[in-house]
Amino acid sequence: MEYFIYALNHTYTDDSHTDTKFLGFSNSLEDLEKLKAKAVLMSGFRDYPDCFVTDCYIMDKIHWNNGFEKVIGEIGRDYIEKGDEIDENCISVKELGLSTVFSVSHSYTIHTFLDDERYIGVFSTLKKVEKAIEELKNKPGFKDHQDDFIICELDLATLLWSSGFGSC
Structure with missing residues (x-):
């Protein structure tokens, strides 16, 4: 059985760049709407109220199975472009009764102003995280770092931003 989780992001483009802020995970759309309602009151988020994006991710899925060979993007960040395809065989993590999940990424410093970072996935247990990392350690790119x-353990239905961004 595959399980999925909802994620809330805020992606906006201004005159100089595009930026994405991860706001939190939830096991229900209702809780995600509550997170969005809190965030839209803060500076920056309220300036771009139509830029909230809801995605679904399959739990315990590694998004970088083949490793990597080079720095991606102009600032070395490479994230999953959109959520996973969810079908009728995939059910909400709500069924698991989780209160937290484990978000995993990989980041290393190339030089003073440049890190290379990849989002690996979201996992239901620390044991599954450790197994995924062990699998990745021998893949290109990961084996050098x-x-x-x-690993971040995150509470579900919790807004990860306590203030806005940009000028107030």
């Missing part, structure tokens, strides 16, 4: 995986 085996100690640079970042």
